[in-house]
Amino acid sequence: MNRKLLLVVVLLLLLPSLAxxxxxxxxxxxxxxxxxKTAQGINNGIVYLMALPYVLVAGLFYFIYRKMRG
Known part of the structure; x- marks a missing residue:
């Protein structure tokens, strides 16, 4: 278990240099x-990638809310 945690930490520390x-x-x-046009495309891609997790989390909370209410 400790080796897996150490491996995950090392990988996370190495990823910023790749990014x-x-x-x-x-x-x-x-x-x-x-x-x-390339800059506009890259900006649109960044907005899309930024917004998608928020939409998914909002949908998850909505379904949890509906399940708890009724």
Whole structure:
């Protein structure tokens, strides 16, 4: 059990470095575009990825609320 927890902690500590590398790549692509359509697409993707967990959690709480009420 302790080894699994340690492995999870190590993996979580390593992931931010991978995420930063990806962000630098996205930034380079956006900066190289002249018309801005790529930047708009990336911004829309970020909003979509940000909003989806909130919608899922709200739906979960709604169904829990309905189950408890009735």
């Amino acid at each position: 930063e590398a990806q962000c630098a790549m996205c930034r380079a692509v956006v900066e190289s575009e002249a018309d801005g």
